[in-house]
Amino acid sequence: xxxxxxxxxxxxxxxxxxxxxxxxxxxxxxxxxxxxxxxxxxxxxxxxxxxxxxxxxxxxxxxxxxxxxxxxxxxxxxxxxxxxxxxxxxxxxxxxxxxxxxxxxxxxxxxxxxxxxxxxxxxxxxxxxxxxxxxxxxxxxxxxxxxxxxxxxxxxxxxxxxxxxxxxxxxx
Numbered sequence: 001x002x003x004x005x006x007x008x009x010x011x012x013x014x015x016x017x018x019x020x021x022x023x024x025x026x027x028x029x030x031x032x033x034x035x036x037x038x039x040x041x042x043x044x045x046x047x048x049x050x051x052x053x054x055x056x057x058x059x060x061x062x063x064x065x066x067x068x069x070x071x072x073x074x075x076x077x078x079x080x081x082x083x084x085x086x087x088x089x090x091x092x093x094x095x096x097x098x099x100x101x102x103x104x105x106x107x108x109x110x111x112x113x114x115x116x117x118x119x120x121x122x123x124x125x126x127x128x129x130x131x132x133x134x135x136x137x138x139x140x141x142x143x144x145x146x147x148x149x150x151x152x153x154x155x156x157x158x159x160x161x162x163x164x165x166x167x168x169x170x171x172x
Contacts, residue, residue, distance in 0.1 A: 021127070022081070022134035028124055029079030032091060036071025043068075053102050067094055078128075081137020088129045095122040 013020075039046055046067055050060040070090045077087035099122055103115035133139035 018131075018134050019136060021131050022136040024124060025081065025084070025128050025134060026079050026136070028121065028128070029075045029077070029087075031075070031121075032071045032078065033075030036068045036073075036075060039068040039071065049102055053105065063097075070094060081133040081139050084133035084137060084139050085129055088125050091125055092122070092129075095125060098122075 043064065046064040047060050050063060071094070074087040074090040077083050078091075095118060098118045099115065103118050106115055108115055135144075
């Protein structure tokens with residue numbers, strides 16, 4: 001059994017930085033889905049926020065129905081890493097609206113720190129949009145045809161070039 005060492009941990013972290021972005025994606029997805037469930041339990045909360053902000057009153061009912069659905073569906077897709085960029089794109093208008101139309105009026109350093117937290121989630125979603133799904137995702141498995149476990153097991157092995165990726169026949 002290999003012994004734990006600080007150097008081995010540093011080496012593993014350096015070789016697997018993308019895994020940490022995947023963990024952030026998974027955490028955000030679960031958090032957004034939970035927030036969507038919370039919004040469905042308190043369906044008047046979103047409408048009240050929109051009315052208090054004094055903006056988008058005409059669309060408040062449609063928006064109040066879109067947000068929980070987008071958070072639950074998009075959050076689950078984000079956590080699985082399936083259609084990752086599309087899931088992020090469904091979240092961006094919600095978070096941007098929350099930051100610029102709702103919480104910006106409250107300002108910084110409020111008791112709930114809504115602006116800071118919402119801005120952080122928006123920023124992390126933008127990073128995931130740029131980075132993509134990562135190797136611990138359904139998207140990666142569908143494109144590469146390999147499970148995350150196979151990816152992690154193959155670290156350090158020489159990469160094989162295939163003549164045809166569908167049949168996985170090595171070039172001789």
